[in-house]
Amino acid sequence: MGLNEAQYRAVYHRGGPLLVLAGAGSGKTRVITERVAALVERGVAHDRITAVTFTNKAADEMRQRLRARLGATAGRLRIQTFHALGLAIVRQHAGLVGRRAGLSVFGRSEQRTAVRSVLQEMGLPDDRTQLDRVLPRLSQLKGGIAPRADPALVDLRRRYDALLIRMNAVDFDDLILLPLQLLQQHDEVAELWRMRASHLLVDEYQDSSRLQYELVRALAPGEADLTVVGDDDQAIYGWRGAEVRNLFQLERDYPTLTVVRLEENYRSTAAILHAANSLIAHNRERLGKKLRNTLGRGRPPRVWECDTSEDEAERIAADIARRHTIDRVAWERFCILYRAAHQSRAIEAALRGRAIPYRVSGGRSFFDHAEIRDLLAWMRLIANPDDDLAFLHAATHPRRGIGATSLSRLGDLAHRLDTSLLKAARDGLLEGRVSDALRGFALLIGDLEHRFRRGDAGEAFDLLLKESDLIGAIREATDDEEAWRRKEGNIAQLRDWWIEHAERKGNLVSFMQRMMLFGDRDEAEEGAVRLMTVHAAKGLEFDHVYIAGMEEGSFPHKNAVAEGRIEEERRLLYVAITRARHRLTLSWAAHRSTSRRGEARRPSRFLQEIDHEALCFVDRDPDSEEAVAEAEAHMAEIRRRLGLA
CATH class of the missing domain: 3.40.50.300 (P-loop containing nucleotide triphosphate hydrolases)
Structure with a gap:
């Protein structure tokens, strides 16, 4: 076309x-x-x-x-x-920003560890609650959007930036x-x-x-x-x-x-676009455009009123099962969207109850698996000997007789000498057996660095697995055979990626930097209904979309209402609606389960804003007009398939 x-x-x-x-x-x-x-x-x-x-x-x-x-x-x-x-840009001009070749990119986990060490240095609380509060504010300060940053935060940022320079590292904010x-x-x-x-x-x-x-x-x-x-x-x-x-x-x-x-839309039916256009027209801050349909009228989006969140979930699951069985719609063509992740619980229970395969998007990342974190820490240290966070992780995974006290003494020594932990360990300046253990570890890293730089890519990776004893430690800690096979498969995947990168003339430094920028890929899965937040659905499309939880306080979210962010919430629903190609269903529950009680709810204001002529309202009565019409259509289809029509 x-x-x-x-x-x-x-x-x-x-x-x-x-x-x-x-x-x-x-x-x-x-x-x-x-x-x-x-x-x-x-x-x-x-x-x-x-x-x-x-x-x-x-x-x-x-x-x-x-x-x-x-x-x-x-x-x-x-x-x-x-x-x-x-x-x-930073790699090519690293010296101008206080870095050197082979710099590390710190992801969220490494950033949390680095900020925790700075908080400890400042004598401030470093628990999870404090970190969850400080990290977004630190990012806002670096991004120039922090409103009147307090002196303690400014001092933390100064110390944190100095720590990154000392470790020859950058975080994601630094990359902009x-x-x-x-x-x-x-x-x-x-x-x-x-x-x-x-x-x-x-x-x-x-x-x-x-x-x-x-x-x-x-x-x-x-x-x-x-x-x-x-x-x-x-x-x-x-x-x-x-x-x-x-x-x-x-x-x-x-x-x-x-x-x-x-403005010409090639995804959704006219009925779905009518609903989307009539909703977003309520936003005042717009550049102005109106989507036009190219696919035909289609069926109007349905609005379901349900008694409880469990009823809502069961109704969605039943509808999906019916369309899969009668209409032969593949599981992966269905998507259930919600405003907040916790809303998936009742829906998951209903899907499991009907043996419907599903996958919750935004689940555990490949890079969050312990065996991958351990391997990447070793590889980061081999690539960047100044990466003290990688040193602390690799030196203790697996355990090799180097404890917290020894690492603390090594840290004090490295700080006095203004050097990295790896160099301080290699120089063997501590006394006793711990010095031998640290020096042996540092020399092993040096040997591996030589093999990764000069040797065959696959052999270097296999030598890392052997000399680090990571495989033995992971195998010993994994009782379940199926879990071990998954871990073994993850390690094999990382090995394949490294070899593929090396064959394209890439080195370990560029590979590690690529891995740290690699985490947002979507793990597509055939044969499963997709469950996700609306934010996670951006850029995706499905034949059948269900938007659950269309109540005040849920969508729009109560925090957005309190903060005056209604226009962004309206845009969020617009995104949800425009994920649908052929069939759209919006549902709300008169009572939403929160903790152990059912909380009375009102339908979302957004349901009032959408042109009602664009919608088909279906009440809680299973014998409603639409339900009867659909049942008759399904029976007719069954008769046709049996040759009885």
Whole structure:
């Protein structure tokens, strides 16, 4: 199928900045892919094009589409997440920000450990509650959005940044902040990266933070060839620093901006779009667009009133089972959405009761498994000998006679000598047997570093498993044979990834940096109903979507109501509605189970805002008009299949 008129204008736009306002299901991924391809076909050098996405999954999809479109040359294009682009800039100019080659990227777990050590150093509480309070505020301070930071937080940030420099590490906030500083403070850096981003394309711009917006401006100032793709109606991440205002500010910062609206929807039926459009029209802060249907009218979205949350869950499960059995709809084409994760409990129980396979998205990450954390700690230390957090983890996993007291003494010594834990251990300056154990561990790391740098990739990985005794320790701690096979499979997967990376001429440093940026990939699963929060559903689509918990206090969430964030909650429901291709059901319960009591609830205000002519209201009576009609249709289908019609 060819491009429609608006898509064509976006793909072949020439001259100056461009904003593509892309509604849900309007083909934005195709547009941004075709625009990159058009630039290449026009003769633009591959190394002058940079495309930025927000997730690894989106970057992968764009690479695959461009590979199909352009062939092998697509591999020379720079298609990255914001954080991967930031890491590339920091790696090339590490010395200008106090880092060296082989720097580590600290994820959430490493950041918590580092901040805890700083809190201990400051004599402040370091329990989980304190960390949960401090970490978001620290991130806001680094991002420049903390309101009047108190002196203690400023001091913590100073000490924490110094600790990162000492460990030759950066966190995810640094991957935006440090590149921005490099571009703003060093003309030669700005000139180099502006050349590499002569044609800069940014997807999902409504999800950008203030610093990410400034980074884009630093890369593509003034009349640069900047293409921004976004949808103000799908801005749902304000709670984590995203600013929908970034879209509105584009016209101010780029006076020659061209705006193209993609309003033709290729995903949902007209009935579903009618509901979505009538809802989002209540938002005042909008750039303005209205989705138009290309697929036909379809059936109106249903609204179910249920007695309790358990009744709601049972009704959803029964409907899914019926459609799977009668209509032959595959399990993976169903999705159940909810505002908060705790709402899945009753739904999971109902699905299990009917033996319906399901998967809760956003569950345990591959990188959260203990065996993977242990292996990555060893590999991080081999790649970066200054990474003290990796040292502390690797030296004690598995246990090798190095206890907390010994590590504390080693830490004091390293602090006095202003050196890393690994170097202090290697120099053998402590007394007694513990010095021998630490020195032996440090020498082992040195030997492994040589093998990873010079030897065969697979042999180096296998030597790490053998010399560290990680396999033996994991096997001994795992009683269940099935659990052991899963752990063994996880280790084999990591080994395969490392070998694949090495075969592409990558080294251990770049592999570890890639692993730390790798965690947002979605683990697709065939043959299972998907359960997820609306935030997790962004960018996905399903034939049949159920939105549960449509009550005041749940959707919109009571905290959002108290904080005046109703427009973002409305956008969140708009995103949920536009995930549906063919059939949409919204449900609410008159009594919602909370703890041990059933709490009386009122239907969400959003159900009142949607044009009622767009909806089919179904009450709690199983003999309602719609239920009877569906039952008759199902019986007719059964008779047809049996040859009785």
